[in-house]
Amino acid sequence: MKWSEIMIHTTNEAVEPISNILYEAGAGGIVIEDSDELLKEHDDQYGEIYELDPDDFPEEGVIIKAYLPVNSFLGETVEEIKQAITNLTTFDIDIGPNKVTISEVHEEEWATAWKKYYNPVKISEKFTIVPTWENYEPVSSDELIIELDPGMAFGTGTHPTTVMCIQALERTVKPGDTVMDVGTGSGVLSIASAMLGAERVLALELDEVAVRAATLNVKLNKVQNRVTVKQNDLLKGVNEQADVMVANILAEVIARFAEDAFGHVKPGGHFIASGIIRQKKDLVVDALTSAGFIIEETMVMEDWVALIAKRG
Numbered sequence: 001m002k003w004s005e006i007m008i009h010t011t012n013e014a015v016e017p018i019s020n021i022l023y024e025a026g027a028g029g030i031v032i033e034d035s036d037e038l039l040k041e042h043d044d045q046y047g048e049i050y051e052l053d054p055d056d057f058p059e060e061g062v063i064i065k066a067y068l069p070v071n072s073f074l075g076e077t078v079e080e081i082k083q084a085i086t087n088l089t090t091f092d093i094d095i096g097p098n099k100v101t102i103s104e105v106h107e108e109e110w111a112t113a114w115k116k117y118y119n120p121v122k123i124s125e126k127f128t129i130v131p132t133w134e135n136y137e138p139v140s141s142d143e144l145i146i147e148l149d150p151g152m153a154f155g156t157g158t159h160p161t162t163v164m165c166i167q168a169l170e171r172t173v174k175p176g177d178t179v180m181d182v183g184t185g186s187g188v189l190s191i192a193s194a195m196l197g198a199e200r201v202l203a204l205e206l207d208e209v210a211v212r213a214a215t216l217n218v219k220l221n222k223v224q225n226r227v228t229v230k231q232n233d234l235l236k237g238v239n240e241q242a243d244v245m246v247a248n249i250l251a252e253v254i255a256r257f258a259e260d261a262f263g264h265v266k267p268g269g270h271f272i273a274s275g276i277i278r279q280k281k282d283l284v285v286d287a288l289t290s291a292g293f294i295i296e297e298t299m300v301m302e303d304w305v306a307l308i309a310k311r312g
């Protein structure tokens with residue numbers, strides 16, 4: 001998985017509100033480099049005085065660094081962060097230079113560091129997502145556990161857009177169903193569908209690295225007999241129909257392939273569309289209804305919307 005480092009040069013006063021903004025935006029881990037730290041005397045656990053490297057610190061003010069997974073929502077997330085920081089001035093918080101820089105961090109640097117930020121998370125009535133390296137004891141006997149290694153592709157499984165899809169799958173997938181998961185990423189939605197009793201799941205993904213991650217995660221969760229992971233551009237060349245289709249992609253992409261999706265959902269079947277930032281809901285609703293779908297339910301979590309549409 002690629003991570004993006006967002007670096008914000010700000011003031012001491014703004015550290016706490018900015019850290020909150022970053023955590024709410026899904027940052028995995030925050031590093032604070034405060035110029036005042038250089039002026040203090042530090043001793044280690046054995047009482048030895050040590051010096052900090054001035055190169056690691058700004059000349060004045062504070063630098064906050066946070067790590068965001070590189071996925072198709074990154075651009076929007078960064079814009080939201082910038083906007084939320086600028087809004088702090090309306091509360092008379094001095095945000096100082098407010099210089100924001102983005103750079104990419106490679107997986108090797110994060111090889112182990114990020115793991116400490118992921119813990120088991122109960123994301124719906126039935127499902128708990130557990131990182132592969134954790135030993136987790138189920139709380140109840142009917143709890144469904146998805147083991148996930150989020151290290152390689154989008155999806156710790158806990159992004160609001162993913163959580164809403166899983167909750168919607170819980171309500172729509174029936175034992176024996178055929179499911180199509182367009183943009184499978186880590187494979188989490190396909191795994192959930194199989195665990196809900198789907199007989200056959202087609203997991204489609206454009207990105208080669210994600211295809212590999214999904215294939216591994218499908219095996220890890222022992223659903224490889226029912227889930228087929230395939231490198232594919234949306235529904236190109238797919239000739240079957242599903243009882244349930246799920247797509248957690250960007251609003252524009254869903255709008256673009258709404259008609260094609262309609263043709264690939266069985267009459268009476270459902271299309272769960274997610275990855276829709278609140279402001280773009282109408283765009284997707286219009287595209288889905290023009291394609292012939294009936295919107296049965298609108299789900300909202302934070303700034304995100306998911307739609308459960310039915311082919312009548």
Ligand SMILES: C[S@@+](CC[C@H](N)C(=O)[O-])C[C@H]1O[C@@H](n2cnc3c(N)ncnc32)[C@H](O)[C@@H]1O
Nearest residue numbers: 154155162183184185205206207232233234248
């Ligand atoms: C936001 S992620 C969702 C991942 C996962 N389904 C989840 O809910 O956690 C969207 C995924 O769609 C994939 N994708 C984007 N455009 C695609 C396309 N044209 N065809 C297939 N997959 C695509 C991306 O590579 C990415 O893995």
